[in-house]
Amino acid sequence: MLLDANSESSVSFHEDMIKIIDRLPAEEEYRRVRHLVLQRPESPISDEQLARVLSACPHLETVVLSGVPDATDRTIVVLAEKAINLLGLDISGCTQVTDVGVLEVTNKSLPLQWIKLNGVVGLTDPSISAIAKTCSRLIELELCDLPLLTPVAVRDIWSFSRPTTWLEKIPPMILRHSTDNLRVMDLTQCKITDDAVEGIVSHAPRIQTLILSGCSSLTDKALQSISKLRDHLDVLMLAHVSNITDRAVVNLARSCINLRCVDVAYMSVFELAGLPTLQRLSLVRVHKLTDIGVFALAEHAIGLERLHLSYCDRLSLDAVHLLLRKLDHLQHLTATGIPSFRRKGVQRFSEPTPANYDPDQQAAFCVFNGENVVRLRRFLDKEDKRRREAEAKNVPFIMREDDRLDLY
Numbered sequence: 001m002l003l004d005a006n007s008e009s010s011v012s013f014h015e016d017m018i019k020i021i022d023r024l025p026a027e028e029e030y031r032r033v034r035h036l037v038l039q040r041p042e043s044p045i046s047d048e049q050l051a052r053v054l055s056a057c058p059h060l061e062t063v064v065l066s067g068v069p070d071a072t073d074r075t076i077v078v079l080a081e082k083a084i085n086l087l088g089l090d091i092s093g094c095t096q097v098t099d100v101g102v103l104e105v106t107n108k109s110l111p112l113q114w115i116k117l118n119g120v121v122g123l124t125d126p127s128i129s130a131i132a133k134t135c136s137r138l139i140e141l142e143l144c145d146l147p148l149l150t151p152v153a154v155r156d157i158w159s160f161s162r163p164t165t166w167l168e169k170i171p172p173m174i175l176r177h178s179t180d181n182l183r184v185m186d187l188t189q190c191k192i193t194d195d196a197v198e199g200i201v202s203h204a205p206r207i208q209t210l211i212l213s214g215c216s217s218l219t220d221k222a223l224q225s226i227s228k229l230r231d232h233l234d235v236l237m238l239a240h241v242s243n244i245t246d247r248a249v250v251n252l253a254r255s256c257i258n259l260r261c262v263d264v265a266y267m268s269v270f271e272l273a274g275l276p277t278l279q280r281l282s283l284v285r286v287h288k289l290t291d292i293g294v295f296a297l298a299e300h301a302i303g304l305e306r307l308h309l310s311y312c313d314r315l316s317l318d319a320v321h322l323l324l325r326k327l328d329h330l331q332h333l334t335a336t337g338i339p340s341f342r343r344k345g346v347q348r349f350s351e352p353t354p355a356n357y358d359p360d361q362q363a364a365f366c367v368f369n370g371e372n373v374v375r376l377r378r379f380l381d382k383e384d385k386r387r388r389e390a391e392a393k394n395v396p397f398i399m400r401e402d403d404r405l406d407l408y
Helices: 047-054 073-082 099-107 125-134 151-160 194-203 220-232 246-255 269-273 291-300 317-326 359-364 371-393
Strands: 018-021 033-037 062-064 088-090 114-116 140-142 184-186 209-211 235-238 261-264 280-282 306-308 332-334 367-369
Touching (some): 073 099, 099 125, 125 151, 194 220, 220 246, 246 269, 269 291, 367 371
Parallel strands (some): 018 033, 062 088, 114 140, 184 209, 235 261, 261 280, 280 306, 306 332
Antiparallel strands (some): 332 367
16 A cells, blocks of 8 residues: 655655555655555565565654564664664564564664564563663553563663653752851762762761762762761761771761761771760661670760661670660660560560561561660560579579579
């Protein structure tokens, strides 16, 4: 079928372009065809015929090949090579096409706006990820019935194919003045870099509370900049910033001696324990933390009021007991997910488990608050006394749930 085939010499180039449906163009139509739709061909079309025709059609903008199930990678490679203005491609049902053909399409940086790949069963994650990363003008993408795709490709589609927001179009901010009165800054989950932190500190040198949790791109260089805040900084939140190391935290602790609240993902406990004004410390999921680090806190962080140790699975109950005996001001302790706390007698001092927790979360929940911190310490004191008495009498020691001092 031939549509709009006006061949008068006075007609412009674009008006002379044609759309062909369900047949291959004739030789004299090769350079005029803009849209080629092969959904229900009038007669069977082989891959060799299709490749030969496409190699001679340089002005194609939309191509539908769902009616040519024999199309192979060779045809798709030829199309990508010749159709430099390709806006739309539908190869649904072309089961002979693989990642090779699709990757060639993405390598040519074509201005594709829509792609349909339904039922192209040989496609895997790399080709779909390449589409998401390279087809910046893409508006429509259909991927039904692709059994080899995994969540990796879906994640890349969401990560790279989302529309640009107005915020991302704003040019880089250049401050030509300082903000000496700025005291609190919260940049949680922002994609900022070390250079951004350096700029913040240089323009706001008196920040007291700085929250950078989830800023996963930050490294030791950012902490070097933060250290310049010195005595002004008293709250620093760096949870889930996994690229910082002990060296940078040591320098931070020695420079910012007035820190009262610290939340970091990986750090040197020994240096932070020496901060004289430290009142709140979060060490959640610091899997490298051992009893030695807890001993350092017990000896030096005597002003601690709130301590979070959840999921530090290397800690023993004896180390936490020493901590409770040394820290007189401790009012809140979280120990969720610590295996040593799953024993008789300890759970009864914990706060009630939230109703929306599943059975596993309920079993791991361990939070002690206020007077229950004191009760837990007394319980462990009595148990320690019973243990020493059992050793003195050379009899087996058995852990119990109650507070009685008798051995049996």
